[in-house]
Amino acid sequence: MPKGEIVLGALAPHPPHVVYAENPPQNEPISEGGWETLRWGYNRLARKLETLDYDAIVVFTPHWQTYVGTHFLGLPRFSSKSVDPIFPNIFRYNYDLQVDVELSEAMCEKAAEAGLITRMMRNPDFRVDYGTITSCHMLNPKWDKPVITISSNRNTHYYSPEVMIEQALALGKACREAIEESGKRVVLVSSHSLSHRHFVTESPLPEDMSREHIYNHSQYVWDMALIKLFREGKMKEAIDIMPEYTEQTIAETEGGGIIWMMGAMDMPDYPAEIYGYQSVIGTGNCIAAWVPEPDAREIVL
Amino acid sequence: MDEDIIEFGLYVPPHPHPLLSPEANNGYGRLRAAYDECRKRIEESDADLIIVYSTTWPSIIGHQFQANPNSEWVHVDDDFHYLGSMPYSFTMDAEFAESCVQKAESRGLQARTVNYDAFPIDTGSITALSLLNPDNRLPATIVSSNMYANRSETIVLGKAIRDALTEGGRKAVVVVVSSLSNRMFTEPIDPSEDRIHSQKDDDWNKKILEFFNDGRLEDLSQLSREIHGQIRVQKVVAYKPAWWMAATMGQHNNYTGEVLAYEALHGSGGAVIQLTPATGSVGDKEFDEDDVEYYKGDREVLNKGMLE
Numbered sequence: 001m002p003k004g005e006i007v008l009g010a011l012a013p014h015p016p017h018v019v020y021a022e023n024p025p026q027n028e029p030i031s032e033g034g035w036e037t038l039r040w041g042y043n044r045l046a047r048k049l050e051t052l053d054y055d056a057i058v059v060f061t062p063h064w065q066t067y068v069g070t071h072f073l074g075l076p077r078f079s080s081k082s083v084d085p086i087f088p089n090i091f092r093y094n095y096d097l098q099v100d101v102e103l104s105e106a107m108c109e110k111a112a113e114a115g116l117i118t119r120m121m122r123n124p125d126f127r128v129d130y131g132t133i134t135s136c137h138m139l140n141p142k143w144d145k146p147v148i149t150i151s152s153n154r155n156t157h158y159y160s161p162e163v164m165i166e167q168a169l170a171l172g173k174a175c176r177e178a179i180e181e182s183g184k185r186v187v188l189v190s191s192h193s194l195s196h197r198h199f200v201t202e203s204p205l206p207e208d209m210s211r212e213h214i215y216n217h218s219q220y221v222w223d224m225a226l227i228k229l230f231r232e233g234k235m236k237e238a239i240d241i242m243p244e245y246t247e248q249t250i251a252e253t254e255g256g257g258i259i260w261m262m263g264a265m266d267m268p269d270y271p272a273e274i275y276g277y278q279s280v281i282g283t284g285n286c287i288a289a290w291v292p293e294p295d296a297r298e299i300v301l
Numbered sequence: 302m303d304e305d306i307i308e309f310g311l312y313v314p315p316h317p318h319p320l321l322s323p324e325a326n327n328g329y330g331r332l333r334a335a336y337d338e339c340r341k342r343i344e345e346s347d348a349d350l351i352i353v354y355s356t357t358w359p360s361i362i363g364h365q366f367q368a369n370p371n372s373e374w375v376h377v378d379d380d381f382h383y384l385g386s387m388p389y390s391f392t393m394d395a396e397f398a399e400s401c402v403q404k405a406e407s408r409g410l411q412a413r414t415v416n417y418d419a420f421p422i423d424t425g426s427i428t429a430l431s432l433l434n435p436d437n438r439l440p441a442t443i444v445s446s447n448m449y450a451n452r453s454e455t456i457v458l459g460k461a462i463r464d465a466l467t468e469g470g471r472k473a474v475v476v477v478v479s480s481l482s483n484r485m486f487t488e489p490i491d492p493s494e495d496r497i498h499s500q501k502d503d504d505w506n507k508k509i510l511e512f513f514n515d516g517r518l519e520d521l522s523q524l525s526r527e528i529h530g531q532i533r534v535q536k537v538v539a540y541k542p543a544w545w546m547a548a549t550m551g552q553h554n555n556y557t558g559e560v561l562a563y564e565a566l567h568g569s570g571g572a573v574i575q576l577t578p579a580t581g582s583v584g585d586k587e588f589d590e591d592d593v594e595y596y597k598g599d600r601e602v603l604n605k606g607m608l609e
Contacts, residue, residue, distance in 0.1 A: 068488065069488065085420070088417045088420055092417060117487065119489070123386060127421065153487075157534050200361060
């Protein structure tokens with residue numbers, strides 16, 4: 001059996017607004033569009049993924065929050081309706097996804113061997129979080145690949161950003177080992193925004209783009225500083241400033257997603273492909289991809 | 302006047318164990334028994350409405366009020382999914398929820414009702430309503446906890462709900478769903494060995510319970526920032542339940558308090574407490590922060606540039 005590998009790692013923000021704006025048949029609310037910079041970037045990355053040969057998508061999501069260890073989806077199929085508790089007016093999505101349980105169990109086992117607290121989630125009534133659904137819908141709207149969702153353990157709040165980083169890197173390394181042993185080709189998805197301060201009011205038409213902008217200039221400057229490191233392939237430096245970045249921008253990086261992904265990808269030192277940056281209800285969102293195979297790497301933006 | 306609109310208030314924990322596994326630990330069983338006692342007291346009361354403020358339903362766009370007349374689904378907790386599923390079917394008072402929104406808006410708050418099929422009602426609200434009002438004898442509404450709201454916004458929210466109760470001539474049981482100390486163990490435990498996470502958390506919880514037992518709700522409201530710093534994992538900006546409870550029930554210490562149970566729930570402090578409006582006053586704190594009637598929103602400090 002050939003050694004498994006990670007073919008691409010994507011930073012894939014999950015504001016439900018982008019699905020709402022796409023008007024897919026699975027989502028009940030209807031929009032007039034909006035957030036095109038992000039959506040077109042997503043569309044471009046989805047087209048690239050169609051050209052890659054891969055077996056499964058592994059998603060790390062901050063909207064499945066667990067305090068007792070890290071949890072993994074553990075049943076072959078989940079089908080239900082996801083209603084966003086924060087933005088129910090724009091996201092009521094009927095989903096039906098397949099799970100690669102074998103790989104999920106292997107990652108769970110490897111993480112446990114590394115000393116992390118883990119648990120498989122095998123309750124058939126469990127609703128998959130909207131972060132997973134949004135990122136996966138935008139990256140693979142056909143839903144023709146099995147998905148594995150990994151929960152976000154809340155180490156940042158319980159201990160410190162440094163403890164979170166240490167554990168997220170260890171989790172990433174364990175996932176990489178499981179992927180390599182599986183012989184499978186896998187896409188990793190770190191599902192989150194960058195700066196994460198929201199406006200607490202909403203315009204009557206949520207997709208009214210005349211109202212959309214970053215919450216404040218400080219958030220923008222910090223986001224750009226991080227994206228500059230992405231472009232330069234300086235991911236170790238990016239992780240090094242992550243505690244301060246997260247504190248200054250209330251960033252969704254506090255869940256550990258991109259850190260987990262960098263740990264799994266052995267801390268890339270090559271430039272990321274940047275697909276877009278745009279604010280959604282004040283938060284900063286960047287779509288980026290890291291591609292280990294040099295011949296498959298592009299300059300997108 | 303409080304007695305006219307508030308029958309009594311309850312403070313209950315958000316964890317699903319008293320609902321799903323009361324037999325797993327004697328303490329869970331005692332919490333369940335306390336819930337059962339409160340259910341009987343609600344049935345024997347003159348209340349015509351239950352209002353739930355849940356710390357496990359966060360909101361961003363202002364304050365949300367559950368208004369689906371028949372809110373039905375099967376919920377599974379993110380952490381404790383192995384304890385089982387939580388099917389629910391709740392009767393919500395849509396008219397009252399709409400009135401709360403109007404009153405909140407008239408006090409400067411952003412607010413809206415939510416009425417959507419399959420809306421994910423949170424673990425804490427499901428546990429509370431399933432145990433306190435299992436047959437939907439009374440209609441309810443659930444109020445979200447805005448993740449950015451701090452003291453003034455939370456107090457104005459409570460006052461807006463009082464406005465709605467007064468105008469509607471309603472009589473409510475007020476239910477706050479929140480832990481005391483909220484630090485859980487971060488590893489699996491044998492339920493039979495559950496205990497409060499630390500001595501410090503236990504000491505603070507017991508001090509808070511003294512205040513509740515003495516009916517000193519406004520004093521607890523005044524202590525909220527201290528409570529947040531001492532025994533709350535810093536997941537949100539503030540410990541808000543006592544602010545909301547005091548503003549909704551009445552900002553004073555004239556209550557009869559009763560702690561029906563206090564137990565560990567995977568390390569966190571879980572208590573079932575009743576506060577009933579009464580006459581007489583206990584307490585020694587003086588109000589040291591301005592009361593607030595109208596929420597004015599952000600002060601735009603960030604846009605004011607350099608200090609002159």
